[in-house]
Amino acid sequence: MLRSSEGLRHVRYEIRGRLARRAHELERLGYEIISLNIGNPGLFGFRTPESLRLAMIENLANAEGYCHQKGIFPAREAIVMHQQARGVQGVTADEVFIGNGASELIDLTLRALLNDGDEVLVPSPDYPLWTAAVTLNRGRAVHYPCRPENGFIPDPEEIARLVTPQTRAIVVINPNNPTGAVYPRAVLEGIARLAESRHLVVFSDEIYDQIVYDGAQFVPMATLVRDTLCATLSGLSKVYRACGYRVGWVVFSGRLRGAGDYLSALELLSSLRLCSNVPGQWAVQTALGGYQSIQELILPGGWLYESRRAILSAIAESRYLEVKPPAGAMYAFIGVKTDEFADFDDQRFALDLLEQKHVLVAPGVSFNVPYRTHFRVTNLPDAPILKRVFARIEEVLAGYAASKRGGSKGTGSKGPDAKGPGTKGSDAKGSGSRDTIVEASGRFR
Numbered sequence: 001m002l003r004s005s006e007g008l009r010h011v012r013y014e015i016r017g018r019l020a021r022r023a024h025e026l027e028r029l030g031y032e033i034i035s036l037n038i039g040n041p042g043l044f045g046f047r048t049p050e051s052l053r054l055a056m057i058e059n060l061a062n063a064e065g066y067c068h069q070k071g072i073f074p075a076r077e078a079i080v081m082h083q084q085a086r087g088v089q090g091v092t093a094d095e096v097f098i099g100n101g102a103s104e105l106i107d108l109t110l111r112a113l114l115n116d117g118d119e120v121l122v123p124s125p126d127y128p129l130w131t132a133a134v135t136l137n138r139g140r141a142v143h144y145p146c147r148p149e150n151g152f153i154p155d156p157e158e159i160a161r162l163v164t165p166q167t168r169a170i171v172v173i174n175p176n177n178p179t180g181a182v183y184p185r186a187v188l189e190g191i192a193r194l195a196e197s198r199h200l201v202v203f204s205d206e207i208y209d210q211i212v213y214d215g216a217q218f219v220p221m222a223t224l225v226r227d228t229l230c231a232t233l234s235g236l237s238k239v240y241r242a243c244g245y246r247v248g249w250v251v252f253s254g255r256l257r258g259a260g261d262y263l264s265a266l267e268l269l270s271s272l273r274l275c276s277n278v279p280g281q282w283a284v285q286t287a288l289g290g291y292q293s294i295q296e297l298i299l300p301g302g303w304l305y306e307s308r309r310a311i312l313s314a315i316a317e318s319r320y321l322e323v324k325p326p327a328g329a330m331y332a333f334i335g336v337k338t339d340e341f342a343d344f345d346d347q348r349f350a351l352d353l354l355e356q357k358h359v360l361v362a363p364g365v366s367f368n369v370p371y372r373t374h375f376r377v378t379n380l381p382d383a384p385i386l387k388r389v390f391a392r393i394e395e396v397l398a399g400y401a402a403s404k405r406g407g408s409k410g411t412g413s414k415g416p417d418a419k420g421p422g423t424k425g426s427d428a429k430g431s432g433s434r435d436t437i438v439e440a441s442g443r444f445r
Contacts, residue, residue, distance in 0.1 A: 011132045014366035019350055023360045033354070034389055036377040037362045039177070039330050041241040044380040046303075048242040051290050052283040056245075059282035067278050069270040071098025071249070075284035079249050082288040083232070088222040088253050095252040097266060098284075100276045102207055102235045102248030107133045109231055109250055112265040113168060113201065114139040121162060121170040123154060125333065125367035125374075127177045127205065142167070143368055148335060151324050152179035156190030163194070169201040170194075172221055175208040178367050178376040179333040180326020182216040189224055196227040202254070204232045208329040210239045210294050213305060216327035222253045229262075230254040236280070238330065239294050240287045245280035303382065304330060310383035314390035320397040326379075333364065335374050341400060346372045349396065357392035 015038055023033045035043065056063075070076060076093040083091050099105035110120070110133050120134045124143035134141040144159045146152040159170070172191060174183045195202045204221035212218050222230045235248030252263065297304040308325075311332050315321045320341070323334045336344050346363035353359050364374030379386070 007136060010135050012366075013128055013132055015128065015362050017366070019347075019354060019360060019363075022351070023354055026354070026358065031358050033358050033360055034381065034385065035360045036381070036389065037360045039238065039378045039380065040243055041238070041380055042243060044382070046241040046380070048240060048245070048283075049287070049290070049293050051286050052236070052240060052242060052245075055286040056279050056283045060279060063278040063282060065278075067275045067281070069267060069275055070094075070096065071276060072278065072281045075247075075281045076249075078285040078288045079251060083220075083222065083251055083253070086220045086223065088220060088232075088251070090256070091251055091253050095256065095263075096249055097270055098247065098249045098276050098281055099270075100246040100248070100273075101237060101243075102205070102233045102250075103129055104246075104273075104276070105233055105248055105250045106130060106203075106205075107136070108266060108269045109203065109233075110134060110139065110169075111137045112262055112269055113137075117166055118168045119164060119166045120168060121159060121200075122368070123171065123173055123176070125152070125178050125364065125369045126171070127173055128367055130171050130173070130203075130205070131368050139168070140166075141368075146176070146179065146181065148324065148374075152176060152181040152333070153183060153187055154191070156187060156194055159191065160194050163198050163200075167198065167200060169203055171203045171205065173205040174221070175206075175212060175216075175218060175328025177205075177208065177329050178331050178362070178364075179324065180329045180331055181324070182212055182218060182327040185217070185219045185224075188219055188221055192221065192224040192226075195225065199228055202228060202230045204230060206232055206234050207238050207248075209234060210292065211298055211304065211330060212328040213298055213308060214327065218328065222251070225254045228255050229259045236283065236287055239292075240283075242280070242283065242287075245283060246277045247280040247284060249284075304379060306383050307379040307381060307386055308332070310386040311377065311379055311390070314387060318390070318394055318397075320394065320401070330380055331376050331378050333367075333374055333376050336397070338373055340397075341404070344373055344400075346375055349400075350375060353393060353396050356396060359389050359392055 020037060023035060027033050073093060075098055076096040079096050080091050080093055097105065106129055114137045116138045118139045119142050120139050121144050122130050122141045123146050131141040142162050144154055144162055146154045202221060202225050209218050222232045230253050232251045236242040236245050296302050299305055312325055315323045315334065320337055321334055322337055323332050326332050346365055350361050350363040353361060362376040365372055
């Protein structure tokens with residue numbers, strides 16, 4: 001038997017894991033699946049701004065060869081100017097690295113830093129690539145809690161108690177994926193002072209920086225970190241709805257003195273993959289310097305604002321659900337009331353919802369939390385689709401409640417099967433194969 005690497009034993013990415021593969025199986029059988037598991041704007045009809053497409057097309061002749069390993073200069077210089085406009089000082093194009101999305105740079109920045117057993121403080125819930133990349137690069141992810149009862153905002157004093165001599169860095173995801181929390185300045189300042197006092201590298205994931213609602217204020221971490229190294233990660237994927245362009249960047253600021261060896265290692269890793277996608281890089285200058293169309297989407301009447309409102313309205317009317325209203329990003333991290341379902345299992349629920357109602361969500365355990373009561377949805381679909389989705393969610397949960405009242409064990413019993421739009425009927429081929437995916441405990445094999 002050909003076995004996979006032992007280094008992958010503790011690596012998972014369930015956002016595109018077995019539930020997503022089951023969804024693809026159902027789609028091949030002819031069912032229409034509403035996929036709320038991933039923030040992919042193009043899937044729901046969002047278009048990259050035309051100006052970005054034109055900038056890329058007009059420069060295709062300049063994009064046929066490899067470029068510098070850090071990226072093309074016009075793009076890096078535009079990123080510097082963008083950072084300066086946000087109040088970040090002391091950055092030049094030399095401190096900017098462009099990658100194939102921020103995802104690639106998460107891996108490379110950690111690979112250049114970590115040795116066996118080094119610890120990285122990662123939020124819980126987290127965007128799971130951070131935990132996976134720490135693990136893949138020989139480190140140990142130590143999760144600091146962002147508790148639901150605190151609005152998913154971390155406590156710097158609680159984080160400080162997790163620091164050990166092996167701690168090398170701290171990850172901050174703001175605005176947060178999956179919770180939508182936008183961290184107050186005082187919390188970010190507390191984390192910055194902690195990182196400076198313990199000489200920790202700060203990795204600030206700010207890919208959703210302009211997606212905030214109802215007056216929430218985003219504060220760039222790099223404006224607060226001065227006496228340690230700060231790495232700010234962002235890209236074109238979310239704010240500019242250009243996921244497929246695969247263009248992200250990391251900007252280093254703060255205490256650059258003494259970081260030369262680390263930055264040289266990162267440049268070496270960047271050189272080994274030659275360069276990132278060159279055509280997409282030609283869209284960066286236009287994106288950052290042009291009209292910010294995201295504002296039309298996040299204000300009242302805009303698509304993202306109204307879809308978020310639809311989620312909050314549906315949860316307010318639900319007997320079974322609760323949520324901390326997301327102040328940013330494009331997700332809601334939704335809780336199921338434990339007084340109704342003390343033994344609720346998020347993975348079992350997600351599978352039941354997929355099999356019975358043809359809706360795909362990401363179970364909360366995918367985001368490295370110790371509880372099994374949450375799930376994440378994206379607010380990228382329009383409000384009518386989300387209203388339909390939450391009606392189906394309510395039906396599944398009502399079926400659980402009825403089974404509980406009737407004395408059935410567990411929360412995985414099947415409710416009535418919905419005939420969603422585009423489905424072939426209630427008898428889904430293969431839907432009885434769920435036991436090949438989930439054990440009796442509800443955990444994936």
